[in-house]
Amino acid sequence: TAQTPSTMRAANLPTVCRRYLNSDVRITRTGKPILTVSGGRSSLGGYTATVFGATGFLGRYIVNRLARSGCTVIVPFREEMAKRHLKVAGDLGRVIFLEMDLRNTQSIEESVRHSDIVYNLIGRDYPTKNFDLEDVHVAGTERIVEAVAKYDVDRFVHVSSHSASLDSPSEFYRTKARGEQVVREIYPETTIVRPAPMFGFEDRLLNRLAGATNVLTSNWMQEYLYPTHAIDVGMALEKMLHDDTTAAETFELYGPTGYTMAEINELVGNEIIKNRRHVNVPKTLLKPIAAALNKYIWWPTTSADEVEREFIDQTIDPKAKTYKDLGIEPVDLKSVLYEYLKGYRSPSYYDLPPMTAREKREEKKYLHVID
Numbered sequence: 034t035a036q037t038p039s040t041m042r043a044a045n046l047p048t049v050c051r052r053y054l055n056s057d058v059r060i061t062r063t064g065k066p067i068l069t070v071s072g073g074r075s076s077l078g079g080y081t082a083t084v085f086g087a088t089g090f091l092g093r094y095i096v097n098r099l100a101r102s103g104c105t106v107i108v109p110f111r112e113e114m115a116k117r118h119l120k121v122a123g124d125l126g127r128v129i130f131l132e133m134d135l136r137n138t139q140s141i142e143e144s145v146r147h148s149d150i151v152y153n154l155i156g157r158d159y160p161t162k163n164f165d166l167e168d169v170h171v172a173g174t175e176r177i178v179e180a181v182a183k184y185d186v187d188r189f190v191h192v193s194s195h196s197a198s199l200d201s202p203s204e205f206y207r208t209k210a211r212g213e214q215v216v217r218e219i220y221p222e223t224t225i226v227r228p229a230p231m232f233g234f235e236d237r238l239l240n241r242l243a244g245a246t247n248v249l250t251s252n253w254m255q256e257y258l259y260p261t262h263a264i265d266v267g268m269a270l271e272k273m274l275h276d277d278t279t280a281a282e283t284f285e286l287y288g289p290t291g292y293t294m295a296e297i298n299e300l301v302g303n304e305i306i307k308n309r310r311h312v313n314v315p316k317t318l319l320k321p322i323a324a325a326l327n328k329y330i331w332w333p334t335t336s337a338d339e340v341e342r343e344f345i346d347q348t349i350d351p352k353a354k355t356y357k358d359l360g361i362e363p364v365d366l367k368s369v370l371y372e373y374l375k376g377y378r379s380p381s382y383y384d385l386p387p388m389t390a391r392e393k394r395e396e397k398k399y400l401h402v403i404d
């Protein structure tokens with residue numbers, strides 16, 4: 034006889050409470066049905082997603098979102114140790130690692146061929162011994178998008194950069210713009226995402242300014258930018274999976290307020306209650322030094338192109354879509370600074386009363402960032 038919850042309870046059998054499970058069938062752009070069941074960590078997201086560049090700063094914020102909603106996430110990686118933290122983002126078996134090389138087409142094809150969506154987050158701020166910016170942003174992107182087109186993957190989301198322009202004086206912005214051209218040519222339905230400089234725990238914006246070493250610049254920190262929260266960008270990338278109207282669109286994701294780098298530096302100084310040294314070196318001197326450092330030192334320092342980028346303000350394309358079109362209210366840098374910078378405060382501040390005079394003046398609220 035059929036077991037109902039009441040007969041099962043009477044017979045002391047374990048019952049499954051389906052009341053809280055919300056199952057749904059979604060249809061992808063090409064008509065494939067995807068069963069999703071929400072149920073905490075063991076949810077079934079239904080989708081299979083490949084995230085290239087998942088081992089970087091932004092990568093964890095999208096892998097985490099996809100894996101915890103139960104999607105199967107393929108993480109192509111190069112370095113064993115760089116990917117370990119991603120394993121725990123989802124339930125057992127949800128995050129799958131595949132070794133990949135940007136010049137090995139077969140490894141790229143293996144990474145994308147079972148997926149419903151592919152994200153390309155691969156990018157480099159400076160040229161390295163084996164890959165110049167053209168190799169990473171144009172040739173690498175081309176190999177990935179060709180594999181996406183070959184295996185008829187439903188959606189492709191390509192992360193480019195703010196200010197990407199074919200006639201930019203910076204090679205980084207030029208190659209990012211070339212990358213955008215390549216993806217549009219080969220797979221016109223690509224969603225292009227241009228994030229502003231991102232802040233977060235692992236960023237290269239606040240951590241650089243708050244660090245103990247001298248901050249070397251060339252433009253007196255006068256570049257103007259609209260920093261955005263990495264968590265907001267992760268949220269936007271996830272929304273793109275569920276919203277097929279974002280296909281073939283270009284998104285510029287930037288924060289609500291513009292700052293010069295000097296203003297951000299001042300905010301950072303006030304927050305960590307420390308005076309750091311800032312040295313301005315003329316561009317004609319710093320560019321060759323940065324180029325030499327980048328060539329002979331094997332850990333990331335700075336590069337000639339990064340010096341060039343200091344002289345370029347962030348540009349915003351008025352035709353591109355923004356957070357608003359995804360229903361996201363972007364977070365302002367000021368409202369989360371304390372959370373990201375408290376670790377840089379001197380330990381001698383640990384026993385201060387909860388509100389210092391300065392905090393009272395600024396009506397500072399202690400925020401708890403949990404994504």
Ligand code: NDP
Nearest residue numbers: 086087088089090091111135154155156164194229230231
């Ligand atoms: P990261 O530098 O933190 O991560 C870059 C990722 O790309 C890493 O996973 C890295 O892999 C991978 N990668 C780089 N070169 C290669 C290569 N030759 N072969 C294979 N993989 C490679 O970048 P973010 O997470 O900060 O940024 C993500 C994307 O957003 C990038 O495309 C970046 O250009 C863009 N962007 C970032 C901004 C920011 O403020 N952070 C601002 C604007 C755009 P591995 O770990 O193995 O090195």
